[in-house]
Amino acid sequence: MPIIKWDDSLSVQVKELDEQHKKFIESVNEFHDALLHVESDQLHDFKKKALESMREYAVFHFIAEEQYMKEIGYPDLDKHKKIHDQFISKLREYEVKFSSGKLIFNSEIMKTLKNWLHDHLLTEDRKYSAFALKKQRQ
Numbered sequence: 680m681p682i683i684k685w686d687d688s689l690s691v692q693v694k695e696l697d698e699q700h701k702k703f704i705e706s707v708n709e710f711h712d713a714l715l716h717v718e719s720d721q722l723h724d725f726k727k728k729a730l731e732s733m734r735e736y737a738v739f740h741f742i743a744e745e746q747y748m749k750e751i752g753y754p755d756l757d758k759h760k761k762i763h764d765q766f767i768s769k770l771r772e773y774e775v776k777f778s779s780g781k782l783i784f785n786s787e788i789m790k791t792l793k794n795w796l797h798d799h800l801l802t803e804d805r806k807y808s809a810f811a812l813k814k815q816r817q
């Protein structure tokens with residue numbers, strides 16, 4: 680069962696960025712599914728790798744998105760970038776804590792990640808999308 684679903688309300692009206700968001704959602708879902716199914720002796724390694732690849736994908740996506748916001752002259756780019764940076768820091772913090780055994784990576788954390796992604800798409804990402812549409816109409 681997917682923990683987060685794509686629907687058109689999440690679209691930012693930019694094909695490339697929508698595709699990246701879909702992939703992001705997919706990776707969160709796959710990770711959530713696998714948490715329930717991976718053998719317990721493989722679980723630690725699996726979670727470690729999943730966290731790492733989630734961060735790598737987030738970095739990749741944020742760079743593309745920030746570039747796009749720059750191209751359209753989005754006035755709140757710095758604010759948006761700060762939110763991205765904070766998310767990456769959070770993921771790094773999870774990775775460090777998880778590696779040293781100070782964090783149990785469970786469905787609670789999964790929910791936190793999922794909620795962040797969903798809220799970010801619906802609030803912050805939507806703002807640059809609205810700005811771009813308004814600009815096109817002028």
Ligand SMILES: [Fe+2]
Pocket residue numbers: 744759763799803804
């Ligand atoms: Fe964003």
Ligand SMILES: [Fe+2]
Pocket residue numbers: 700740744804
């Ligand atoms: Fe985004």
